[in-house]
Amino acid sequence: MRFVDAPVFIKWMSASKKGLSLEAAISGYILYRIENMEPAVTTTLVKDEVLIWLSHYKANALPIFIKALRSLYSLDIIPPTLEDQENACNMYGMLPLGLSDLISSAVMKRLNLTEIYTPDKGFEKSGFKTVFYELAETDDFREFTDFLKNKNYNLAF
Numbered sequence: 001m002r003f004v005d006a007p008v009f010i011k012w013m014s015a016s017k018k019g020l021s022l023e024a025a026i027s028g029y030i031l032y033r034i035e036n037m038e039p040a041v042t043t044t045l046v047k048d049e050v051l052i053w054l055s056h057y058k059a060n061a062l063p064i065f066i067k068a069l070r071s072l073y074s075l076d077i078i079p080p081t082l083e084d085q086e087n088a089c090n091m092y093g094m095l096p097l098g099l100s101d102l103i104s105s106a107v108m109k110r111l112n113l114t115e116i117y118t119p120d121k122g123f124e125k126s127g128f129k130t131v132f133y134e135l136a137e138t139d140d141f142r143e144f145t146d147f148l149k150n151k152n153y154n155l156a157f
Contacts, residue, residue, distance in 0.1 A: 001039045001040060001041060001111075001113060002040050002041075002113065002115045002116060002117050002131060003040070003041055003042060003104060003107070003108050003111075003113050003115070003116040003117065003128075004030065004034070004040050004041070004042040004046070004075065004116075004117045004118075005042075005046065005101070005104065005116055005117060005118035005120060005123075006046045006049040006050050006053070006100075007023075007027070007118055007119055007120060008027045008030050008031065008117050008118065009027070009031075009046075009050040009065070010027075010050055010053050010054075011023050011024045011026075011027040011119075012024055012027040012028045012031055013050070013054060013058065013061050013064070013065055014057065014058055014061075015027075015028065017151075017152060017153045017154065018154055019154055019156035020148065020153045020154065020155050020156055020157075021156055021157065022133075022136060022156075022157040023119060025136075025141075025144070025145055025148065025155065025157070026119075026132055026133065026135050026136055026141070028144070028148070029135060029140075029141050029144045029145075030117045030132075030135070031068075031072070032144055033140075034072050034074055034075050035071065035072055037073070037074045038074060039074050039076075040072075040074060040075050040076070040117070041075070041076040041077075041078060041111065041113065042075060042076075042077055042078075043077065043078055043079065043080050043103070043104060043107055044077055044078070044079045044080070045079075045080055045100055045103055045104070046100075046104065047069065047077055049100055050065060051065065051066075078107070080103050080104075080106070080107050081107075081110070083106075083110075084103055084106035084107050084110060085103055085106070087102075087106040087109075088102035088103040088105065088106045089102075091105070091106075095122065095125050095126050096122040096125055097120075097122045097123065097125075097126065101120065101122065101123065102126075104116075105123065105126045105128065108128060113128075114127075114128060114129055115128065115129045115130075115131050116128050116129070116130055116131065117130075117131055117132060118130050118131075118132060119132045119133065
């Protein structure tokens with residue numbers, strides 16, 4: 001099981017059919033995998049980060065995002081514990097991550113997760129394997145991008 005970081009949701013929710021970036025396509029592919037029952041986990045904090053970002057930059061997508069989350073049955077959305085937050089505060093400034101990412105790291109450690117879906121390489125300094133760009137090299141990703149093309153997405157990569 002992998003943890004899903006906020007940029008995955010944000011990049012897909014802010015994507016444009018007119019010029020879909022590689023990062024947006026990979027993010028869509030990750031969510032497609034989860035939609036097809038790949039187990040994954042994120043936190044209520046990540047969900048709230050995405051909601052706040054959308055409220056500032058793409059408010060019309062707020063209900064779409066919530067509806068999409070409800071349809072991802074294999075995605076567990078869990079709250080960080082006070083202990084997770086305390087651990088993150090103790091690590092603040094020691095790693096190249098902001099506080100919310102440190103909280104995600106603490107949750108991942110508590111759940112014994114070693115991999116995270118994110119383009120943020122800062123997690124690797126915390127001992128986690130980031131899984132993102134290498135997905136673009138898979139046959140399944142190419143099939144996904146063919147699917148997007150059939151849905152009139154213009155790929156900008």
